[in-house]
């Protein structure tokens with residue numbers, strides 16, 4: 001927790017300092033009030049007192065109460081500023097950190113857990129700072145100040161107050177020991193509930209189509225009930241705090257009056273009046289002390305959760321992105337668009353077998369490299385290795401003669417235009433989805449003609465032009481208002497518009513009909529003949545014309561060559577080819 005609070009800035013500490021001054025003022029004003037009460041009590045007991053004698057201390061009491069209210073408003077304002085600003089900075093830091101994570105780093109936490117950490121967990125901390133600034137500073141000042149005010153007014157009363165304070169501390173300690181471990185579990189179960197809900201909402205169509213509502217509901221109920229049960233236990237334990245506090249404060253009042261009754265009874269003459277007014281003042285200050293502890297207990301109620309939340313946020317901040325990029329640009333040794341794999345193997349950390357084994361190949365600029373193989377054979381992994389989304393386990397991946405790990409991130413990204421297997425679109429319009437991100441190869445703002453040219457290459461122009469708003473046509477979240485094939489074409493256009501040295505298509509042509517698939521490749525070859533193209537495909541017809549085809553089989557390289565070469569003597573390739581096309585079509 002303290003580690004995370006180190007992020008408070010000098011300005012925050014200045015605000016905390018100002019708040020402390022106003023809190024001290026507030027406490028002083030509040031502690032002055034019982035003094036006026038004594039004056040009023042004494043005046044009432046004194047014969048010949050007029051209304052004017054009571055009006056003066058009475059109006060001062062009201063004035064002090066109003067000033068105290070204004071002080072607390074000012075403190076509240078600064079507390080909100082510090083807490084809100086701190087939460088915003090922390091959220092940004094967390095977000096930036098997560099954005100730098102590689103796919104593998106993210107799997108350490110899971111997406112729903114990262115979401116809970118950057119929302120719910122940060123809100124807990126924000127609340128803690130806001131309440132803490134008002135209460136944690138005020139309570140000790142009030143308690144100590146009030147104690148000095150009552151010191152020497154009667155050891156019997158002081159002993160009663162000390163007993164009440166010890167009873168309070170013991171009660172808080174017991175309850176918090178019970179509650180703290182539960183809150184740790186609560187945050188984990190909140191992650192789980194988030195995960196199940198997210199999964200259900202994302203897959204809602206499949207859930208309905210398979211009549212799987214009951215199965216999914218049961219999953220949700222389990223996550224929900226687990227969370228509720230754990231929360232209930234913690235909240236029930238915390239609910240004991242209020243009655244416990246009432247019991248102790250009422251017990252103390254009772255003790256103060258009982259002791260007072262005994263002392264007054266034993267005293268004589270004016271001494272009786274002194275004891276009486278001392279008792280009134282004492283009970284008022286004693287309540288201030290107990291009230292300070294009551295306020296502190298609010299902090300202790302949220303403290304267990306906040307400690308867990310701070311730990312969870314620290315966990316994310318402590319995981320440095322596993323892929324590090326150098327800051328300076330390397331000197332390229334070969335022409336643009338040359339990809340070379342030197343005996344590359346890659347192993348997922350949680351997998352038994354390598355996903356890619358001993359792959360060696362080299363492309364020429366403008367060439368088309370194709371990857372084919374059954375599902376799970378390692379094709380997407382090869383693309384991820386080229387873009388350094390994954391770090392090789394063995395061997396070396398080079399682009400233009402330089403190891404990919406020697407490129408700064410943006411330089412490497414500038415070289416590559418990537419259309420992923422599952423097209424990813426962002427809410428906005430077509431223009432913002434095609435003119436996406438930055439690259440040294442394109443202008444900051446693409447002209448309509450450039451965007452249309454990319455759409456034309458991707459065979460997407462016809463359906464975009466049919467839209468009423470054309471380039472300004474709305475794109476919903478995830479591109480849900482477009483068909484699968486349309487989404488893929490828009491994703492291809494986005495990659496093409498980047499004008500990279502290397503274009504990578506991960507099964508991007510699978511949702512296209514054969515004619516569009518062929519036309520797209522022909523246009524690509526014509527307009528982007530200098531660009532190296534890497535195509536992952538399941539269909540032989542998509543890759544037949546490639547300059548180099550790599551056949552993958554369960555991570556192993558089953559063969560590398562042209563279509564004719566592989567068809568002649570590569571068993572795996574022959575199997576795939578003959579299962580899709582006739583001998584005449586393949587010839």
Ligand SMILES: Nc1ncnc2c1ncn2[C@@H]1O[C@H](COP(=O)(O)OP(=O)(O)OP(=O)(O)O)[C@@H](O)[C@H]1O
Pocket residue numbers: 348350351355373374375376377378379380381382421
């Ligand atoms: N994040 C991951 N963690 C562990 N193993 C993974 C992960 N992603 C993929 N794999 C495994 O690595 C192997 C290669 O996966 P890859 O996605 O490269 O296959 P692919 O040939 O592209 O398949 P497809 O044609 O179905 O897209 C598979 O066995 C897969 O189960």
